Amino acid sequence: MHCGNRLFLCVALCVTSLPLALTAESSSDAWITMFNGQDLSGWKANPENPDSFHVEDGVLVVDGPRCHLFWIGDPENSEDEQLTNFHWHAKVKTMPKANGGLYFHTQYEESGWPFAGYECQVNQTHKDRKKTGGLYAVADVLDTSPVKDGEWYDYDIIVDGKHIVIKINGVVTTDWTEPDDWQPPKKMSGRRLSQGTFAIQAHDPESVVHYKDIRMKRLP
Template sequence: MFKQLTLTALAALSIAAFAAENDGWTSMFNGKDLSGWKSNEETPGSFSVEDGVIKVSNGRAHLFYTGPNGDAKFQSFEFKAKVKHMEGSNSGLYIHTAWQDTGWPEKGYECQVNSTAHKDPKKTGGLYAVKDVLDKAPVGDGEWFDYHIKVEGKHITISINGQVTTDWTEPEGWDPATALKNMPGRKLTEGTIAIQGHDPKSVVYYKDLFIKTIP
């Protein structure tokens, strides 16, 4: 009886520890294939899985998170992933976005992923064309780093390796058609996450992608 109680207690502790560790986070990538994601295949073969990570290469395309039921969308949430950009590479993480067959996603914001050597001065950790990190990327090329995005109401925070790089609140009455050139959809509503394939010379890797809704 004592042994049975001990095993039961240990099992309960393990379950509690697992719950505490996960703390509401949902895994978005199984490390094997692109289940739960859908590419628009604007440039075929831009997204693949190699050695347990998502590889982005080959050309412009976007990989949209659909989730297990095909209808994933979020309002207030936290997102985290490990990212590695190779020299001269550009990519991005779209938030509050929606499926689009071609072109740069029109809905939502882009959280920039851009290496030290790419010609675009808007670097990793910025909110593209809204609150940019200019000229100098906060991390080097060829190294894994932590990318964290938090959207709570109208407040967007981006952190790289635990350091805040963007802290921005969408103003009351925000009109992106007036505030931004050719970006009328840059507004917080609700939507999914999308990974950007930028150009044929860019190679970027993603792994350990998780999301958690904020009530």
């Protein structure tokens, strides 16, 4: 090929690729990193059993008695902890017989199980019939988990208006819309969509769950 033609082709390819590169960068900018892999910055464990959460080799390790780790984000910007529509993502790995949970639209509490918001189940082989990928006590995945202990998997939670979608490794396990006349389960009157923050659950001393690549982006 003639040298001049080669130069023209190179410039043309660079110009053509530029919008695609900018689009990809703009898209990724929407994601907010929630876990830096070094410490629990942006998070607050309640005083029940805060040692149930620690960071090891870039991984958030949940291992200990009941406690909940709440996302507080930037303390100077309370908007960080009050979300309505969002896409939340993490990589999760459970040890045998572990039970855990991921809460959204919840609020910080000093102790006990969070009252406000919904819980997304994390459980492959714990005795509880409610398994990973279900909306706890609302739209459950019963008896058979879509994934195995000891393996990393993708956990995605998407909330848009009244619509809740949970995906495990890209496969939809829950697709549920809160009815206008919604009546929450007995003794769970806080199971309603509103707005709030996220919380990660330490369920019991026998349950060990690992998390990494925790991030979210706001949706309109």
